[in-house]
Amino acid sequence: MSRRPFVAGNWKMNLNRAGAAELAGVVARGSAEVGAAVECAVCPAFVHLDAVRHALEGSEVRLGAQDLYFEPDGAFTGEVSTAMLQDLSVRYVLTGHSERRHVIGETDDLVSRKTTAAIGAGLDVILCVGETIEQRRGGETDSVNERQVRAGLAGITAEQMSRITIAYEPVWAIGTGVTATPDDAQAAHARIREVLGEVHGAEIAAATRIQYGGSVKPENAASLFSMPDIDGGLIGGAALKGPGFLEIMRAACT
Ligand code: PEP
Numbered sequence: 196m197s198r199r200p201f202v203a204g205n206w207k208m209n210l211n212r213a214g215a216a217e218l219a220g221v222v223a224r225g226s227a228e229v230g231a232a233v234e235c236a237v238c239p240a241f242v243h244l245d246a247v248r249h250a251l252e253g254s255e256v257r258l259g260a261q262d263l264y265f266e267p268d269g270a271f272t273g274e275v276s277t278a279m280l281q282d283l284s285v286r287y288v289l290t291g292h293s294e295r296r297h298v299i300g301e302t303d304d305l306v307s308r309k310t311t312a313a314i315g316a317g318l319d320v321i322l323c324v325g326e327t328i329e330q331r332r333g334g335e336t337d338s339v340n341e342r343q344v345r346a347g348l349a350g351i352t353a354e355q356m357s358r359i360t361i362a363y364e365p366v367w368a369i370g371t372g373v374t375a376t377p378d379d380a381q382a383a384h385a386r387i388r389e390v391l392g393e394v395h396g397a398e399i400a401a402a403t404r405i406q407y408g409g410s411v412k413p414e415n416a417a418s419l420f421s422m423p424d425i426d427g428g429l430i431g432g433a434a435l436k437g438p439g440f441l442e443i444m445r446a447a448c449t
Pocket of ligand 1: 205364368369370371372408409410411429430431432433
């Protein structure tokens with residue numbers, strides 16, 4: 196089963212409006228060179244979605260959001276609905292990012308509700324999972340990933356799985372400069388794919404893309420992406436520099 200690699204940039208709470216539009220323009224122009232071999236998305240802050248949407252026009256780079264709320268509308272101060280995102284041509288949304296789980300305090304249940312709402316509304320989801328350093332040291336990597344994958348997908352049908360990407364992002368590797376070795380990342384991805392098989396069967400497991408995230412850089416991207424169960428990456432810090440991000444995209448082609 197061949198899976199088209201998928202590289203997404205998570206810009207987090209960075210850049211101003213002009214900077215976001217400029218970076219999006221660099222990615223849009225550069226992506227033409229990579230062509231159809233790799234799918235690419237960028238996820239700016241909510242307030243920059245519209246500017247980035249304009250900068251991406253005419254390119255194949257998809258627009259993504261970093262979060263959503265699961266209710267369709269109403270008295271939820273500060274939150275953003277699926278319809279609001281779709282109004283801005285958003286295609287992808289992240290759920291369960293480690294900063295939302297561990298800094299903001301999102302639970303498995305909330306991540307599941309958001310994932311279900313996003314897919315139900317027609318958005319595609321990048322569901323992020325990963326263990327903390329304490330969990331890794333305690334030998335819990337696979338059990339944590341399994342719990343987060345099963346919980347995140349609790350409301351998702353087999354038919355909807357084609358719109359789900361999993362991002363395995365060990366918490367200790369995010370923004371730290373420390374990257375999982377290709378072998379360690381591959382082992383976690385392989386186990387996540389087994390869990391997908393247990394939940395939705397072997398065919399869907401083989402077709403589902405699993406990105407690696409956690410201090411991916413131009414220097415380490417190719418060795419990570421060469422592993423059989425790693426289908427591209429979710430990129431944070433290195434996505435904020437256009438040339439480096441494009442290099443990471445090119446690494447996903449090989
Ligand atoms: C992320 O935010 O999803 C991420 C992987 O960040 P970084 O690449 O900076 O570790």
